[in-house]
Amino acid sequence: MRRDEEGGEARFIADRMLGRLARYLRILGYDVAYPAPCSDALLVMQARREKRVLLTRDREIIEGAGSYSGYPPVVEMRSQSVLQQIEQLVGEGWIDRARNPRCSLCNRALKEMPHWEARHLTPPFTHATQVSFLYCGPCNLILWEGSHWDLFRRRLGRLLASSR
Ligand SMILES: [Zn+2]
Known part of the structure; x- marks a missing residue:
């Protein structure tokens, strides 16, 4: 499984189009921030500040990769289907098995x-x-x-x- 910069388990942040994915990943025990609607720049800043991998379907965010210094790792979710999105994250090594569940609503550990x-x-x-x-x-x-x-x-x- 992929690690973050400090060798910890990857944590995520999901853009507004990926609410279901955020909830499902939390149920599986992954730490996923899902911020209130905000600008792309703020989303990217939060990802960077909290060292989260940014999950997005937004081409502008993906193409903007070069324009922010210290851009966070970004995963472009290829499918609109949440189950295929999960399969993609497994296939790319971001997640593997279920952990202790987190609250699907607020992301706290249960x-x-x-x-x-x-x-x-x-x-x-x-x-x-x-x-x-x-x-x-x-x-x-x-x-x-x-x-x-x-x-x-x-x-x-x-x-x-x-x-x-
Ligand atoms: Zn909660």
């Missing part, structure tokens, strides 16, 4: 929630049968084995495995 605390946030049967819960407090998002998010995450994980 935290373990104590079982008793999840009682108020999950259906009774779920609470009685599940042993662990992951959550994002600020977004009120909760994930457990077999939940909608968990099953979706597994499907994406299989896609990663089959794309390698």
